[in-house]
Amino acid sequence: MARKIKRPKIQIKKYFSSLKKNWQAHRRSYVILISAVVVVLLLATLVIVKKNWFVVAMVNNRPITSIELYQKLESRYGKDVLENLIEEKLIYEEARKQSVAVATTEVDGKIKEIEDQVGGKEALDSLLKAQGLSLDQVKSQVETQIIIEKILGKDIQVSDQEVEEFIKNNPTAKDLGSDKIKEQIKSQKINDKLQDWLENLKKNAKIAKFI
Numbered sequence: 001m002a003r004k005i006k007r008p009k010i011q012i013k014k015y016f017s018s019l020k021k022n023w024q025a026h027r028r029s030y031v032i033l034i035s036a037v038v039v040v041l042l043l044a045t046l047v048i049v050k051k052n053w054f055v056v057a058m059v060n061n062r063p064i065t066s067i068e069l070y071q072k073l074e075s076r077y078g079k080d081v082l083e084n085l086i087e088e089k090l091i092y093e094e095a096r097k098q099s100v101a102v103a104t105t106e107v108d109g110k111i112k113e114i115e116d117q118v119g120g121k122e123a124l125d126s127l128l129k130a131q132g133l134s135l136d137q138v139k140s141q142v143e144t145q146i147i148i149e150k151i152l153g154k155d156i157q158v159s160d161q162e163v164e165e166f167i168k169n170n171p172t173a174k175d176l177g178s179d180k181i182k183e184q185i186k187s188q189k190i191n192d193k194l195q196d197w198l199e200n201l202k203k204n205a206k207i208a209k210f211i
Helices: 014-024 029-047 066-097 104-118 119-131 135-153 160-169 172-176 176-201
Strands: 055-059 061-064
Touching: 029 135, 061 066, 066 119, 066 176, 104 119, 104 135, 119 135, 135 176, 160 172, 160 176, 172 176
Parallel strands: none
Antiparallel strands: 055 061
């Protein structure tokens, strides 16, 4: 008669209790490990699905990464671009404080003026393409300029004497008409005030730079 082999009994309750204790003892390590695995999987998925987020060009099968591009751009233009972004945020913040708003029709009107100056919509599109700019970027710049004009220009007056002086110094401007000349003089006065105004905004703001 064959001898019956006794199989060891697995104490399920004790086994899970041991697992629980082990988890509690090393919980932080497990969480970090799981998080790291998830991040790696997500990055791997992104590299496959959104390759252009990481590789911006290939040269003889060698990649140029977005990080390389960013570092190069930052080293060449980083400070200037950052300064412009800071100023832009301060301008819009000041606009909110003073309840200054810009309507879409105002921006479109300025764009139409630019189109007329350069020879029409197609001419403007070609000009923007040559400069690597989009119409939305120009509209954003125009909106910012209108905000500046509304804030700094509200207390600026242009006298008839100033118009006469302007025509005297610029005889060809006479054909523009008084209103256009006043606009030009006002714009110049705004530009004269702009830098000091921006510096004052920066002085009174909390700005932390990390590059």
